[in-house]
Amino acid sequence: MQILRAESLRARNTLRLESRATALVEVSSPVQLTEALDWARAEGLPVVPLGTGSNVVLVGDLDALVVCHRGSDMELLSEQGEQVLLRVAAGHDWHALVQRTLEAGLYGLENLALIPGTAGAAPIQNIGAYGVELDRFVVAVHALETANGRAMTLTAGDCGFGYRDSVFKGELRDQLVITAVDLRLSRRPRPELGYPALRSELEQAGISEPRPEDVFRAVVDVRSRRLPDPAREPNVGSFFKNPVLKAAAVEALRRQHPDLPVYPQSGGRAKIPAAWLIDRAGWKGQRRGGVGVHPGHALVLVNYASDSGAELLALADEIVASVQARFGVALEPEPRIYGG
Ligand SMILES: Cc1cc2nc3c(=O)[nH]c(=O)nc-3n(C[C@H](O)[C@H](O)[C@H](O)COP(=O)(O)OP(=O)(O)OC[C@H]3O[C@@H](n4cnc5c(N)ncnc54)[C@H](O)[C@@H]3O)c2cc1C
Helix, strand or coil, X not given: CCCEEEEXXXXXXCCCCXXXXXXXXXXXXXXXXXHHHHHHHHHXXXXXXXCCCCCEEECCCEEEEEEEECXXXXXXXXXXXXXXEEEEECCCEHHHHHHHHHHCCCECHHHHCCCCCECCCCCCCCCEECCEEHHHCEEEEEEXXXXXXXXXXXXXXXXXXXXXXXXXXXXXXXXXXXXXXXXXXXXXCCCCCCCHHHHHHHHHCCCCCCCHHHHHHHHHHHHHHHCCCCCCCCCCCCCECCCEEEHXXXXXXXXXXXXXXXXXXXXXXXXXXXHHHHHHCCCCCCEECCEEECCCCCXXXXXXXXXXXXXXXXHHHHHHHHHHHHHCCCCCECCEEECC
């Protein structure tokens, strides 16, 4: 286990923001992770787990031991009828996992193709795309407590999953390093085609009865066309969550803005697209210094030429204030913000 001191995180976050970690370690097993946690305790440093940095905004330096879990095993734990239980180590690349399971004839994850990041980070915000969220597959999450290195296992019910939310963002925030995730997949294909953009992509390809492989390809094609590539235009995907509002609030908004898209949710609530609000507030393509709003995608903030997370946060604050003033809706950032 090699502890690196004063390590730059610029190449380790997809916004390419400069930030130095007091210390950084790469581990690939729970034993190494335990050693790293012991070391941090002895040094009096907090621990910050980091995957590929595709959902963090780093503002200034991180006075912490940054722990990157590199373990990438995938183990088949059990098989019962069509159901298969897998254990995936935290460092497994997410998209590679989607491909790997599909190739093994294990279905379910295809709508979540091409989401950047690691398997260990996936439960943090309950990743979701094209009508599917991670929580429908999670059976358990394994972790070590940062305070004492104790191993713990959370059942799916313990994880408090919600829309881009979980207990790991709430009461267990900063308390655990996830080491592995148990997922239940199926040998029986059940393509999830509820999402309109996905359906029309398949229709345009002339596929009327899609297999999971077709869904995977369609998701990869749509995402590659629509979303800016962080390697060329540094970003963290959607910068804001889609607001979920009470029906009465949505109706009031709809009276003023009849073309507002609305997606009904359970409990009489409805989700409205943050991208629509930001676009209507005139932000698409706007720049502030080295940062800006992507010209083709209002929900994506891009770091064109800035070192500073502070500049990006200032832009985010301006957008929040303008959407609040115009629509009376509060936008909430999706990525985790460190510092600032
Ligand atoms: C172009 C682009 C498109 C995206 N599209 C989507 C999308 O469609 N849907 C979606 O949900 N998200 C999307 N995202 C966001 C991002 O891909 C996910 O949130 C992903 O799960 C982050 O993984 P990561 O390994 O990069 O996590 P990081 O950014 O490294 O970490 C994110 C948070 O998780 C914590 N964390 C990471 N690993 C662990 C661990 N092992 N144990 C405990 N905590 C940990 C970190 O401390 C941090 O707080 C997108 C991002 C980009 C750049």
